Amino acid sequence: MRVSEIEWSTAEKKVAQAAFEKAYKREIDALIEDVRAKASAIAGLDDVWRLHDFLSAKRHEIDGKYDYRYSVLIFVFAGLVKEGWLQLDELEGLDHGKLTKIAALARM
């Protein structure tokens, strides 16, 4: 069975939704902190444009990353675990096969 065809039970969808939102909130909160810190350290125009470049990259990255479609969610979670926005144990409640896949992909 391909990863994109994996079935999600109602209970699993609840776990997935909560984990997704948790990771998103963490990353956004960290981004806001980061932008505030970068902005308060601005000394010249170069720093302003560096902040602009940083925001351009982040916007692109976050727009692409938080994709809540069940066909790609295994990969999304693996990426979030790899980057530290989510812990594997926060996905408890997903079936063993999914957790194994996510853990394996996160180590890649």
Next chain:
Amino acid sequence: MRVSEIEWSTAEKKVAQAAFEKAYKREIDALIEDVRAKASAIAGLDDVWRLHDFLSAKRHEIDGKYDYRYSVLIFVFAGLVKEGWLQLDELEGLDHGKLTKIAALARM
């Protein structure tokens, strides 16, 4: 004579350079203040992307505006006077014809 063919004396170039740098510094300093204020007021992700949009627009605007070519300088100064980054009397030392053109364009 077309505006783009106007001659600039050495003394006028000095006045022009100083005025150009003064306006640039003022606008950049104001931009930095503005970015710091906007960043410290960020409450959520929407504000982050609004700051990004603001910086995208400002970068485009400033890149285009500060064009120190003598063929376009009359227009550049008129724009800076119109926007308040430069006072007409800070251009004293330019010949009467140039000052009249700048003042007229700034009122348009």
